[in-house]
Amino acid sequence: MAEKLVLFEHRHLPGVETAAVYETVGGYEGLRRALQMTPAGVIEEIKVSGLQGRGGAGFPTWIKWNGMLGNPPGDRYVVCNADEGEPGTFKDRELMLRFPHMIVEGMAIAGHATGSATGYIYIRGEFTEPADAIRRAVDEAYERGYLGEGIRTDGSRFDIHVHLGAGSYECGEETALMSSLMGERGQPRAKPPHAPLPVVAGLWRRPTLINNVETYACAPHILRRGGAWYASMGTERAKGTKIFSVSGHVARPGNYEIELGTPLLELLDMAGGVTGGALKAIIPGGSSVPILPAAKCTDVRLDYDGCRAAGTMLGSGGCMVFNETTDIVKLMWVTARFYAHESCGKCTPCREGTRWMAKIMDRIVQGKGRPEDPDLLVSVCNNIDGRSYCPLGDAAAWPIRASVLQYRDEYEHWVRHKTSPVGEHSVPKVA
């Protein structure tokens, strides 16, 4: 199999980030079609397409959109999650730089489908260039009538405001994103069964739709070419295409759009294969998902079920490839430090547990590990997993636990010999 280009079809078309060029390849046709349909009709099309959220959890998109419709009248909001912070993921970044209008169009479609007049796009603070691209697109979209009242004839309107984050991974979690957007500390808010879903009571307790950049980017294509067409791609239980960000020890790192269900090793081939030695492991879906040793990579298909069957997850599609020089313990030390740095601090297990794990890992890679440390790590992970306020705690526990279970010998080597099992040229280096 090769790449299957839907979102990226015109990736190399010069000027595709401008409205004028974007329009020449079908841009804003989806929105025009949507505006001629009823909200329910648009949502039906999304339902037929089988689109699932591309932000990590793979939740069926139409159910969220549909959930907005049941609410009593009043203000509602469409929010685009452009906080892309999952280590190993950089697809939203490229989408925003190359196809900002696709995102604007997708949000406008969602605005019509859910009866919302206001959209916010929450872009992580570090992404100044993507944010610039989006702002230019928003301006152009106003000029051309795609935003504001513009091409609408029913008196409705749709506005998009850019909102910049300021440095916090947790703000990608949808309820923390809402806190941040409302001017608060980026800490998560209650969800079912403790509180209603955001589509019932989100921003300012009003119905709020939150989707990932890539999810919105799919909407124009589905509306333009039909849900059935979209559903013809992918597998029975995972429709369409998905962008994977491939990085690490590969010849051609970058974003690859493939049909869901494509074998993992084919994706690896597309990226030019492993460099600098034999394949050791792959983390297929961003730093939050369990690591796959090379031996387990062979049969994995890249869809939600396939990844789950292999003991990992599709996540956000941040596929990181590691060759045999990679020291898994040091890799996980970097991971543990990341989560300790990004824990918001609200709940006990994540606040204390992530810092504790980072300290244990610090010790191990400094040659001060103790024989009981691998078991202690697993136990700490178990005490976080499933018990934190939001899934960041789980996301910190899963990869570490999986690494101890899969690479116990490497941990034991570190503890016993105070050095890397991979030898002195192991990566990453201890800074």
Next chain:
Amino acid sequence: MSQVEFVNITIDGTTVQVPAGEMVIESARRVGIEIPHFCYHPRLTMEAGANCRMCLVEVSMPRKNPDGTLALARMPKPQTSCSLPAAEGMVIETETPMIVEARKGMLEFLLINHPLDCPICDRGGECPLQNNTMHYGAATTRFVEEKRHPPKAYPLSKYVIFDRERCIHCARCTRFASDISGDAQLDFLKRGADMEVSSFRDTEFTSLYSGNVIEVCPVGALLSRPYRFTARPWDLSTQKSICTECSNGCNIKLDHRAGKLLRVNARLNEEVNEEWTCDQGKFGMDYASHEKRLRRPLIRDGAVFREVSWDEALTHVATALSEAGPAAAFLGGARSSNEDLFVLRRLFQEVLGSQNMDHRLGPAYPSAADVRAALGSQSPTPIAAYERMTTIIVFGCDLAVELPILYLRVRKAAVRRGAKVIECQPSSYRERPHANKVTDFAHSSIWYEPGQETAIAEALAHVMTGGRDPGASDGASDAAASLPNAVAEANVEFGSAIPRLDDGPIAIIIGRDVWSRSLSVPATLKAAADKMGTPCVINTYACSVNEQGARELGILPDGSVQASAPGLNADQILHGLKDGTVKALWVSGVDIASQFHDPELVTQSLEQAPFVVVTALDLNRTATMADVVLPLASVAEYDGTYTSMERRVQRFHQAFDAGVDVREEWRIAANVGMRLGVDMPYASWRDIFGAIATSERAFAECTPDNLGDGGRLLADRNNEDSR
């Protein structure tokens, strides 16, 4: 209010019916199961809660099978019972192996950075963290790293010390500050394991309610500075009492040891103070075990006092009073118990034949009869009832200072229930430095200069009764345009438009400075509310702890049905002492030399007075000018009742023996009476309270035994003949 819906849920095998939406942690209590927790607090909002993760339970919900039958589906993750609303058919398990494990894990997390300095922690012995660790924790630690070491014992304010090391980040204090007191001076800074509670840049925590965070903190992180290191909780005895710092009648607990009052904590009373105290109440009651307490009666001997026996002192007093007879007078009493006042009144009316008595210390008060005439009869209004007001007008009253606990209710009414609060305040209140101001939640704030009160009241009444721009449709009246001339001339600054008042109960709280100068303010507003046709409460509140009791018991020149002619009021009494028409003065429990509106007059009068007896806790300024000084028992040292601002009679109990020769004022008065030949054979507060209930209409339904822990509202004045 909508009908409460009930659902059936099963907790550890017991099925129970609970209101839908009740938090499962509460439902569990109904079946006798206490789920361990730290951050949960029923009065604090959930938004920042559910963070300690200690109260996890396993939850199963009924799901429909394809064939229509019901099956239980267990949720994949445990859920926090403190934030889980009960729903029909829910099945809760609180002790599964997974939950036991989870609790152990959570405690381990909480303790890895906790200093474990329980032996030197004030909270030791009454610490939820300590207790839960005993019950649910592991015996050993697996944490070998360096702990966090933020500064210890950081003084946040005059009263509160913060030991950051011990903080478990439960957000109770920060939620108290934002949800309850509303000053929002505490919040979290930073994130992750570096997160910490702080005031802005560590500036002083100036909330008038700061002491409550000590009580809500589940560990020894927030501590009382006065109490620090004074005792271990298991060495303390506790007694139920009433706060004497103002007239709210807050229910408190006195913690004491060896005849010393060491700590004041709130005692739950949903109708009055819920579970809060103000700082004045919590930290201001140190007088009870103050070193300066009087120990023996004193008699003036030229320029100095001589310690004497009670017998000698009382004989002296009895002689002087009987010589004065109807020319004797009585001032103060607003801090004495109902029983004290009743016996004192009998002494003056029956024994001496004098109606010269006044508990009021402010200037030129309207007489009791004037007040009744202006306002008509008033029903008692519990503090809790303010929560249900639609409109609350605060007129010339720095609420958080004068009625701190009522302030919390008014704020709750505004913030949680959407009541419209309108404040009309002297513009000097704007500069008051404290952190709790009605302005923060008021719908409108109207600032005036002294002297403009009547004009403001008229303007408000004008708006209330519909004198508004008829075109105004947005709810705000065009008040300034349609106001009476008086207001326009007064050039009053209207902070913002006065809102259109909704139908529904109105409470009007009027400061003493306002109504004591001019009854027309309450009268105008009352008339306007009556014209609107809405129920209206006018609160011309009492200030001192038992000032309302003094009103009820008629410690007033015109306050008694027994008296044929009115006696002298406070000013007249003091002038009478100067010109010789008043021959003896009894000052009860109040330092009139400092607190009377005209201290100069007090000094002159007392200097020229033929005879002055003062009852007091310590040698205050008035006492130094007396002929006889009698040492009083403090509230912690005897039993009795007070009547609070809302006309609630409440019991206070003796906590300890002062260890010095002090007496209750009623005992003193009865003894003097006996020496003058009138038998007042009271053995305890109960006897006197029984007598009050028999002779005073308002107290008719009270008995010493039916006051309960929460007190009892006096009978409606409507049923009372005018006195």
Next chain:
Amino acid sequence: MTHDRTDPAYARRFSPDAVRELEELVARYPQRKAAMLPALWIAQREYGGEITAEAMEEVAHRLGVPPVEVEGVASFYTMYNLKKRGRKHIEVCACLTCAVLDSASVIHALEQRLGIKAGETTADGEYSLSEAECLNWCEAGTVVQVGHRYYGNVTAEDVDRLLDDIAGDPRNDVVTHADTVVRVQLRGGCKGRPRPSAEVEADRG
């Protein structure tokens, strides 16, 4: 706690332009407080690249929130400088992919060249150096962010060229960074619901 918005004691450093900018941002949300993050960006610019206590008080006053809440927000996010930083802030990604592609050697080389450790600022106040969490351009690891610019595929050998490049370019300054962020933010997406406040109207004359 609300402060009196007309009280000059709290309005210290925001220029009339900045006030107008803030009010236009405020108009995008149903509540003033929602403009907290943009307001802090503006404050960081107006106060010379550092969010001082006065800056937080000014934000608190302009948005009508308690100052400690502003401090809570400002200290939560990593991109607000609560301490003075160098004019150019060099952030080297040290997260997974970049770590694997040897970002440690880049950091090391920069430390040598600048004579400071990661987390420090040069004595002349020109450069700050930090390790960053994933900057999410992993295909180009090692990634370095300076001000609003990203540099990709950086190796230890590139460090001299990197420093030469950023030295002369004011776009890399921390202060300019905030400036760009906020000013550019204004260009896009503010056409909806124009609701200038009285304050803005006054500024416009």
